[in-house]
Structure formats: structure tokens, C-alpha cells
Amino acid sequence: MRITVTVDGVDYRDDVEPRTLLVHYLRERLGKTGTVVGCDTSNCGACTVHLDGHSVKSCAVLAVQANGREITTIEGLARDGQLHPVQQAFHQNHALQCGFCTPGMIMQAIDLLADNPDPDEDEVRHGLEGNLCRCTGYQNIVRAVRDAAQKMSPGSGPEAERVDETALVDRAPLHTGGGE
Amino acid sequence: MTATVEPEVGKARRRKEDARLITGATRWTDNLQLTGMLHMALLRSPVAHARITSIDVTEAVKMPGVLVVLTGQDLAAEQGSLPCAWPITEDMLAPPAPSLAVDRVNFAGEAVALVVARSAAEAHDALSLIDVDYEDLPVVLDLESAIADDADLVHPDLGSNKSATWVFDSADAGTGSDVDQTIADAEVVVERTFRQQRLIPAFMEPRSVVVDPSPDSVTMWSATQVPHILRWMLAAVLGIPEQQIRVIAPDVGGGFGGKLQVTPEEVLTLLVARRLGKPVKWTESRTESMLSAHHGRDQLQRITISARRDGTVTGLKVDLLADMGAYLRLVSPGVPILGAFMFNAIYKFPAYRFTCTNVFTTKVPTDAYRGAGRPEATFAIERIMDELAAELGVDPLELRERNWIKHDEFPFTTVAGLTYDSGNYEAATARAKELFGYEALRAEQAERRANGDPVQLGIGISTYTEMCGLAPSRVLGALRYAAGGWEHAAIRMLPTGKVELITGTSPHGQGHVTAWSQIVADRLGVPFEDVEVLHGDTRVAHRGMDSYGSRSLAVGGVAVVLAADKVLAKARTVAAHLMEVAEDDVEFTAGTFSVRGTSTTMALGDVVVAAHVAHNLPDGVEPGLDAEATFDPENFSYPHGTHLCATEVDTQTGAVKIRSYVCVDDVGKVVNPLIVEGQVHGGLAQGIAQALYEEAVHDESGTLTTATLADYLVPSAVDLPHFTTDRTETPATSNPLGVKGVGEAGTIASTPAVVNSIVDAVRHMGVSEVEMPCTPMRVWKAIHRRGDGVPTTPGAGGGLGSLDSRSAEERGGAE
Numbered sequence: 002m003r004i005t006v007t008v009d010g011v012d013y014r015d016d017v018e019p020r021t022l023l024v025h026y027l028r029e030r031l032g033k034t035g036t037v038v039g040c041d042t043s044n045c046g047a048c049t050v051h052l053d054g055h056s057v058k059s060c061a062v063l064a065v066q067a068n069g070r071e072i073t074t075i076e077g078l079a080r081d082g083q084l085h086p087v088q089q090a091f092h093q094n095h096a097l098q099c100g101f102c103t104p105g106m107i108m109q110a111i112d113l114l115a116d117n118p119d120p121d122e123d124e125v126r127h128g129l130e131g132n133l134c135r136c137t138g139y140q141n142i143v144r145a146v147r148d149a150a151q152k153m154s155p156g157s158g159p160e161a162e163r164v165d166e167t168a169l170v171d172r173a174p175l176h177t178g179g180g181e
Numbered sequence: 182m183t184a185t186v187e188p189e190v191g192k193a194r195r196r197k198e199d200a201r202l203i204t205g206a207t208r209w210t211d212n213l214q215l216t217g218m219l220h221m222a223l224l225r226s227p228v229a230h231a232r233i234t235s236i237d238v239t240e241a242v243k244m245p246g247v248l249v250v251l252t253g254q255d256l257a258a259e260q261g262s263l264p265c266a267w268p269i270t271e272d273m274l275a276p277p278a279p280s281l282a283v284d285r286v287n288f289a290g291e292a293v294a295l296v297v298a299r300s301a302a303e304a305h306d307a308l309s310l311i312d313v314d315y316e317d318l319p320v321v322l323d324l325e326s327a328i329a330d331d332a333d334l335v336h337p338d339l340g341s342n343k344s345a346t347w348v349f350d351s352a353d354a355g356t357g358s359d360v361d362q363t364i365a366d367a368e369v370v371v372e373r374t375f376r377q378q379r380l381i382p383a384f385m386e387p388r389s390v391v392v393d394p395s396p397d398s399v400t401m402w403s404a405t406q407v408p409h410i411l412r413w414m415l416a417a418v419l420g421i422p423e424q425q426i427r428v429i430a431p432d433v434g435g436g437f438g439g440k441l442q443v444t445p446e447e448v449l450t451l452l453v454a455r456r457l458g459k460p461v462k463w464t465e466s467r468t469e470s471m472l473s474a475h476h477g478r479d480q481l482q483r484i485t486i487s488a489r490r491d492g493t494v495t496g497l498k499v500d501l502l503a504d505m506g507a508y509l510r511l512v513s514p515g516v517p518i519l520g521a522f523m524f525n526a527i528y529k530f531p532a533y534r535f536t537c538t539n540v541f542t543t544k545v546p547t548d549a550y551r552g553a554g555r556p557e558a559t560f561a562i563e564r565i566m567d568e569l570a571a572e573l574g575v576d577p578l579e580l581r582e583r584n585w586i587k588h589d590e591f592p593f594t595t596v597a598g599l600t601y602d603s604g605n606y607e608a609a610t611a612r613a614k615e616l617f618g619y620e621a622l623r624a625e626q627a628e629r630r631a632n633g634d635p636v637q638l639g640i641g642i643s644t645y646t647e648m649c650g651l652a653p654s655r656v657l658g659a660l661r662y663a664a665g666g667w668e669h670a671a672i673r674m675l676p677t678g679k680v681e682l683i684t685g686t687s688p689h690g691q692g693h694v695t696a697w698s699q700i701v702a703d704r705l706g707v708p709f710e711d712v713e714v715l716h717g718d719t720r721v722a723h724r725g726m727d728s729y730g731s732r733s734l735a736v737g738g739v740a741v742v743l744a745a746d747k748v749l750a751k752a753r754t755v756a757a758h759l760m761e762v763a764e765d766d767v768e769f770t771a772g773t774f775s776v777r778g779t780s781t782t783m784a785l786g787d788v789v790v791a792a793h794v795a796h797n798l799p800d801g802v803e804p805g806l807d808a809e810a811t812f813d814p815e816n817f818s819y820p821h822g823t824h825l826c827a828t829e830v831d832t833q834t835g836a837v838k839i840r841s842y843v844c845v846d847d848v849g850k851v852v853n854p855l856i857v858e859g860q861v862h863g864g865l866a867q868g869i870a871q872a873l874y875e876e877a878v879h880d881e882s883g884t885l886t887t888a889t890l891a892d893y894l895v896p897s898a899v900d901l902p903h904f905t906t907d908r909t910e911t912p913a914t915s916n917p918l919g920v921k922g923v924g925e926a927g928t929i930a931s932t933p934a935v936v937n938s939i940v941d942a943v944r945h946m947g948v949s950e951v952e953m954p955c956t957p958m959r960v961w962k963a964i965h966r967r968g969d970g971v972p973t974t975p976g977a978g979g980g981l982g983s984l985d986s987r988s989a990e991e992r993g994g995a996e
Contacts, residue, residue, distance in 0.1 A: 075205035091203050097202055099434045101384075101386040101434030104205050126899045131897070135895065137859060137863050137866075138862035141862065
């Protein structure tokens with residue numbers, strides 16, 4: 002099937018097998034290997050990306066479902082050499098060790114902060130519940146997200162993340178399991 | 182070259198590693214794409230114990246894109262047997278361990294056939310067309326039944342399910358008295374049986390292997406903790422000349438012991454790549470990871486402790502059954518033996534005996550998992566100290582204090598024959614009590630008990646120590662481990678004054694690049710940013726023993742120091758020559774040589790250039806300042822600490838909530854406090870997860886029912902508390918950095934603290950034991966004395982949601 006997608010600001014047109022998962026399309030066809038696969042059951046959230054500005058687990062979305070949509074991955078967050086405040090906060094707060102969950106964790110954290118610009122500890126923990134980390138015990142991740150919240154004024158995400166909410170009204174709901 | 186002003190060691194440097202990890206510019210093995218690369222997929226046995234009567238691959242090989250389909254018969258002549266490097270006794274029974282099962286399968290998940298195809302999808306499609314006939318054999322699942330005289334055998338050729346029995350007796354060793362006599366004469370004896378459930382390391386990055394063959398050398402990229410050991414073992418198992426094997430561990434996404442292995446998949450990927458003459462990749466699914474990568478723990482522990490009425494302990498007897506699973510992997514047999522030296526912990530036992538029998542079952546093989554033997558030992562001793570305290574009617578902290586080694590008694594040789602070099606249990610405990618508010622919580626506990634509050638409060642204590650920094654090679658040799666425990670480092674002084682440090686450790690999340698840079702910066706007086714750390718490629722880091730057992734800093738970090746000192750020693754000779762003074766008159770501070778009593782100086786950078794161009798060197802001095810060093814410590818290192826956990830136990834539902842977790846660890850000197858704190862957090866998470874959530878469950882037919890992250894309950898952010906951490910600092914005397922190691926401490930200490938707190942909360946209701954993981958159902962059953970008929974283990978898909986007060990629907994159902 003033919004799809005047209007925008008990934009990290011670049012337009013692509015490709016033929017994909019209907020069964021191809023979005024994460025495999027991103028990794029294998031586009032070389033977006035910053036987004037990773039950690040499980041088969043959509044539990045770990047390592048593959049989290051943004052689809053039209055909202056986080057999804059890209060192992061639970063078919064590539065064809067992304068047709069006509071805009072995707073942002075971890076590789077598309079930095080702008081003009083400037084890290085996104087959440088990326089910066091993960092570094093500053095030592096919120097990663099092996100770093101395998103980090104791309105998904107950062108993408109989910111950005112989505113969380115878009116919904117709730119000033120979350121308390123409990124809200125951060127619940128907001129990241131669909132993303133597993135085996136290294137950090139989460140404490141520094143929670144700290145990083147709250148730190149980033151302080152440094153970001155509401156809605157100050159990069160340009161590519163801005164979504165015309167009116168265009169989303171009619172979009173099909175995506176039940177991608179957790180991550181919210 | 183600028184001198185560093187304040188010391189780098191001790192500074193909370195942000196990690197160099199992060200730059201690529203937070204931007205997705207990563208180098209995971211599965212990211213690799215090589216021209217012409219093929220993909221391997223493995224068919225795994227759905228049954229735990231069976232004879233393979235036939236395998237029909239005719240339909241599979243016809244599938245589009247399929248290059249080859251192979252069975253164990255096809256590879257029998259060349260696959261060899263997977264290595265076990267730790268034959269703990271002379272008469273240890275060890276079955277052959279094929280990478281691809283030949284005529285029998287011995288656990289569900291064992292690989293029985295492989296497909297190599299153009300794409301991973303085509304390879305997996307073809308698996309479904311392979312037809313295997315199995316003739317079932319009886320499964321062997323229970324440790325105690327497995328050692329009965331009439332037990333069905335996992336490996337009938339071996340004649341027994343007992344692989345080996347290993348004994349340490351303090352009377353025989355001359356380190357203490359006879360434990361049987363001590364127990365017979367004792368005023369108080371407490372006996373308990375604890376179960377160390379089976380765990381799955383569950384590193385986040387699934388394992389992946391890429392092999393690029395060429396006629397003269399083979400390159401393997403693997404998500405491994407042990408590239409050097411892997412290279413050695415591949416050569417030994419497959420007979421490939423070692424100099425023609427290059428192993429690279431690129432970015433590795435966690436290991437926790439789970440990637441301390443020489444795996445069937447590594448061997449098979451290599452064999453098929455060589456056979457086809459093309460690069461081949463294998464990447465596992467999460468379920469494959471849980472079915473095939475080794476598990477951890479799984480022991481049955483019978484513990485007998487004796488004491489005088491006044492609370493002085495007199496003897497400790499440990500009888501273990503340790504589940505090896507179906508095969509002995511790299512260090513499987515040695516894992517429980519590492520615990521042998523730790524059951525006596527920080528206490529002064531006059532008599533001790535440890536007996537461990539390693540047992541085969543038809544389950545996934547076990548091997549190292551964070552702590553490897555020491556969490557098991559620490560759990561048992563810290564649990565039984567609480568039981569003894571209850572028996573004696575004393576505060577469990579007072580009982581510990583009465584028996585532990587006092588800070589002025591170090592160095593102290595224990596009943597297990599180890600010499601603890603340093604420690605201060607009093608200081609760590611005092612600080613932990615203060616942070617925890619011990620007395621106030623005890624008061625609240627008394628109040629809740631008096632009021633019959635449905636939510637009871639419990640306080641759990643764990644005053645642990647561990648032996649880490651594995652380790653002195655001669656000790657490992659005495660324990661019949663096949664390898665050494667030294668570590669290597671090399672320093673290349675580049676002509677521009679920059680530094681390349683090559684380390685034999687193989688980090689996979691620990692931050693060695695940052696910490697080693699700090700050590701080098703201090704030692705050589707160069708900027709932190711000027712140091713590049715190279716690791717994980719056997720062609721670059723040619724000597725190494727890799728990363729596990731909290732050894733990297735205490736052994737590998739010290740090798741870095743020694744290599745830097747060699748650079749400086751030579752630089753001093755060259756500097757003295759150039760400044761035309763005697764070497765004894767030259768001093769070195771913060772990157773600059775100076776002549777004592779004069780204003781003459783020479784920066785290290787200038788000495789580096791002079792040594793590099795070699796225009797004017799002393800006679801007999803070789804050009805360049807590069808140096809290398811290997812460090813083999815005289816002793817293990819012994820971190821310790823006091824962990825205090827307060828839980829609220831809902832007596833009506835069995836739900837457990839950690840209200841407060843305080844730990845004060847003493848890991849000696851600290852290179853980077855940020856990294857140390859992170860290691861403690863992660864360790865706590867895994868130890869708490871053992872206490873409350875995780876268990877690898879095999880059903881009655883030997884099928885692993887917890888083979889996804891929906892069923893195996895790796896905790897999420899919601900399931901863990903905020904930790905309060907602090908440190909005391911008693912330097913190790915066994916190495917020049919004074920460091921002890923921190924990778925495993927949190928995991929070793931935390932499990933018994935949590936379980937002790939749960940039991941403490943409901944002990945007055947007649948509870949003296951709750952089996953791990955302490956699920957709400959298990960806690961409820963313990964309180965309400967409900968035995969059989971009520972399931973203990975959450976069913977598949979149960980998830981952690983049941984522990985949350987909010988409904989799963991509300992939370993958006995990741996479980």
C-alpha cells in the first residue's frame with residue numbers, strides 16, 4: 002500500500018506491506034533507529050513517538066494508519082542544535098542509564114507536559130506508567146520531567162510539534178494501549 | 182593544557198554518554214544494516230521435555246526469500262557445546278549443551294530449528310511451516326521432588342538431577358567451630374525455609390547479534406556485557422582461531438547479569454553467517470528473551486540460626502537447593518556459591534556451615550542476575566535475624582547491633598574466611614534511623630496495633646554487606662572458576678595533548694566513559710573533556726574481563742589509575758631530562774612538572790609532544806608516553822549499608838504500600854555521586870520488585886506463563902516509591918581509589934527490608950512469613966490463614982493495576 006507521511010519534518014512516500022508496523026517502517030525504511038522496540042505487547046513504551054502531536058506506541062500502529070499524518074520521533078526534537086527542554090532535563094537530572102527506554106520516555110514526557118504543564122510527582126508517575134525503565138528506578142526521570150516543566154512555558158514545544166487542533170476533530174481514535 | 186582546579190573525582194559530572202542517548206543517535210546492535218545482510222529466526226520448543234522424533238522443513242525452505250533452514254542434526258558436528266566456565270566441584274555433572282537441540286528438548290523455549298531469509302519477516306513466516314514431532318517426556322519442575330530417589334531425570338545419561346553439592350564448614354576450614362554441636366547446645370534455635378523465586382533480568386534492550394563473516398576474520402556485534410569472554414569462548418567452542426574473531430559490544434541497553442552469557446543465538450548466528458558467507462542478524466522478541474535468555478535466583482533455603490537468650494548469635498546452618506534449569510550456562514553453578522561467603526553477613530558467628538546442591542529441572546537455565554548469590558544470602562540472613570528477634574522479643578535493630586562487627590574491629594576475618602577491610606555499620610545505621618524517623622514510626626506502629634487499624638504499619642530492616650569487585654584471580658581460581666578477575670587499562674597520549682583511555686570493562690549503562698574520564702583528568706591534570714574512553718571492541722580494547730559483579734570501578738577503575746601513574750612516571754623521566762635536573766627534583770601537580778625550589782616548569786602537554794617527536798630523549802627511553810596496566814586486587818571489596826522500609830499493609834485486601842524507604846549505603850570513595858545515586862535507585866527498584874512483583878512462573882507442564890511484560894511484572898513509575906538515599910564514606914583499604922562498587926548494593930539490600938516490613942506489620946496477627954513476591958493475595962492469605970484453594974500467583978495479564986486504587990480503565994490500560 003502506498004502511504005505519504007511526514008517524519009521529523011521531511012515528507013516521504015512509500016509502498017509498505019499492510020502488516021508493517023509503524024516502528025518497523027521508521028527503523029528499517031527510514032533509518033530512524035533512535036526509536037526502538039522493547040517488547041511485543043505494547044507494555045514497555047520504548048517505541049513511543051508522536052503522531053499528529055500526540056504520543057503513540059509505534060509498535061501498536063500500522064504504518065498505513067500513519068498515512069497522511071505527521072510523525073515526530075526523538076530524532077526530530079532538537080531544533081537548530083538546541084535540545085528540547087525535556088532532553089536537556091533528562092541529561093541534567095541523570096534520568097537515564099543504559100538509555101534504551103529514553104527516547105520513548107522523553108516522547109511520552111513531552112506529551113504528558115502538553116496535557117499538564119505543571120504535574121506533581123504522582124501525576125508524573127501516572128503519566129509515565131506505560132513506559133518501563135529497568136535502570137533508574139524512575140526517581141530521576143520524575144525529577145527530570147518536573148524540572149523540564151519548570152523550564153518550559155506552556156505550549157512552548159518546537160514548531161513541528163504544533164498541531165492544528167481543529168484538524169484533529171474528525172480523526173479516527175487510536176486505541177494504542179496505555180501511554181496516556 | 183589547562184590544569185583542573187577542583188578535583189574531578191567526587192564531582193557530580195553530567196554524563197558524556199547522554200548526548201547520543203537523548204537524541205536517538207544510538208548504536209544498538211539491532212540498528213546495524215550491512216549490505217547483503219540476511220536475517221535469522223529461531224523455532225523454539227513449545228514443550229519442556231521431549232524427544233524430537235522428526236522435523237520436516239520441506240515447506241519452510243520453499244518460502245519466498247528463504248535461503249536455508251537448519252536443524253540441530255544439520256549443525257550437530259560443528260555447534261559444539263555451550264561453555265560452562267565454573268565447574269564448582271571435581272565431580273560436577275554437566276550435560277552437553279547444544280545451541281540447537283539435536284534429538285531432545287529440555288526446556289520450553291529451547292531452539293530446535295532456524296531459518297535464514299532475506300528479511301526478518303520472511304524468516305519468521307517460514308518458521309510456522311516447520312513441522313516438529315515431539316514425544317513427551319516427564320517434566321521435572323519441583324526442586325525437592327527432583328532430588329528424590331525415584332525422580333524422573335532431566336538428563337538420564339547423567340543418572341541424577343543433582344549436578345553438584347558444595348560445602349563450606351567452618352570447623353573444617355579452621356575459621357570457626359562445629360555448627361551441629363553449637364546448635365545442639367544452643368539456648369535458642371530458629372529454623373525457617375525461604376523461597377527465592379525465579380526472576381527474569383528483563384533488560385530493556387532485547388538481545389541482538391550481527392555477524393559479518395569473511396574468509397580471514399569474523400566480526401560479531403552483540404548486545405553483551407562480556408565481549409572479551411565471548412570472543413574467548415567462541416574460539417574455544419567452535420575451534421575458530423581467536424585472532425580471527427572480533428567481538429564488538431556497541432551500545433548495550435542494560436544487562437544486570439542477563440547479558441553475562443555465551444548464548445545459543447550468538448553461536449548460531451556465527452555458524453550460519455559463516456556457512457552462507459553473508460552478514461546475518463538475529464534480534465529477539467521480548468517473549469523469546471524471556472524464554473531463552475537465562476533467569477536468575479530460584480533457590481530453596483533452609484536456614485537454622487542459634488543464639489543465647491541474651492541475643493548473641495552462636496551458629497548458622499544453611500542448606501540450599503539451587504535450580505540450574507535444564508543446562509549449566511556460563512557461570513550458573515557458581516552463582517549460589519558466591520552466596521556461601523555472605524550468609525554470615527555483618528555478624529560475628531562462631532560457627533557456620535553452608536551446603537548447596539545444584540539441581541537440574543526442565544526449565545529455562547538460571548545464571549547471574551544482579552547480585553548473583555548475594556541477594557539470596559542477604560535475604561535469608563536478614564529475614565532470619567528478624568525471626569530471631571521476634572523469638573527473643575527484642576527490637577530487630579538492637580539484635581543486629583549486638584552481633585555486628587564494630588567499626589574498631591576492622592579488618593575482620595569472618596567465619597566464612599573472608600577478611601572485611603573496612604566498614605562502619607554504626608554510622609550508616611545511625612544516619613538511616615535519623616532520616617527514617619525510626620522511633621516515631623515505631624510509636625505509630627504501636628498506636629495502629631492498639632487501635633486495630635485495618636491498615637497496619639510495618640518496619641523492615643536490612644543491614645547488609647556484600648562482597649564485590651570480582652575479584653582476586655587466585656581466589657576465583659581456588660573456587661574453580663575458569664577465568665581470572667583482573668582488569669586492564671591503556672592510555673594513549675596523543676600529540677595534541679588529548680588522551681585516549683582504553684578500558685577492558687564493558688559498560689552497558691553504568692557511565693564508565695564519564696567516570697573514567699574523571700579519574701584520568703585528576704590523575705594527569707588534563708581537562709575532563711580531553712579524555713576519550715574506548716571500550717567494548719576486542720580490536721581496540723584487546724585485554725579485558727568485562728563488566729559484572731560490581732567490579733568495573735573497584736578493579737577496572739584502579740587499572741586506569743595504575744596506567745596513568747605509568748604515563749606520569751615516564752613523563753617525569755623525560756621532563757627531568759628536558760629541564761636538565763635530577764628526576765628526584767621534579768614534582769608534578771595539576772598537569773605541570775616543576776623543579777623543586779625553582780620557577781622552572783613544563784606542562785605535561787609539552788612533555789607529550791617531546792616524547793612523541795623523540796628529538797631529545799634520554800638514552801634508552803622509547804618514544805611516546807603510552808602505558809598500560811593490569812590490576813588484580815588482593816581482596817574483594819565490601820560495601821555495606823542500612824536500609825529501612827516502612828510499609829502500610831491493608832489487612833482487609835492484602836495490599837502493600839511502601840510509605841517510606843530510606844537507605845544509607847557505604848560504597849567507599851565516590852567518583853561521581855550522581856552516577857552512584859542512580860545505581861542505588863535502580864538497584865532498589867529491582868530488589869523491591871523481587872519483594873513485591875516479579876516471578877517467573879512455569880505451569881505444571883513446564884511452560885513459562887510469564888513470557889511477556891504484561892505477565893512478568895517489571896514495575897512502572899507508579900509501582901515504586903520515592904527513595905531517600907544517603908551515604909557514609911569509609912574508604913576501602915584494598916585499592917588506591919578507596920572505592921568499593923555500587924552496582925548491586927541496592928538490589929542486595931532492599932528485598933529483605935521490604936519483606937521484613939510486611940511481616941513486621943502483621944506479625945501480631947500470627948504471620949511469620951509471606952512468600953515472595955508478596956502479592957496482595959499472598960499477604961491476605963497469610964493474615965487470614967487461608968491455605969489451598971485460593972490462587973497465589975496472579976494469572977497471566979493480571980498486571981500491576983490491581984495495586985492501584987484507581988481503576989485500570991481510568992488509567993488507560995497499559996497493563
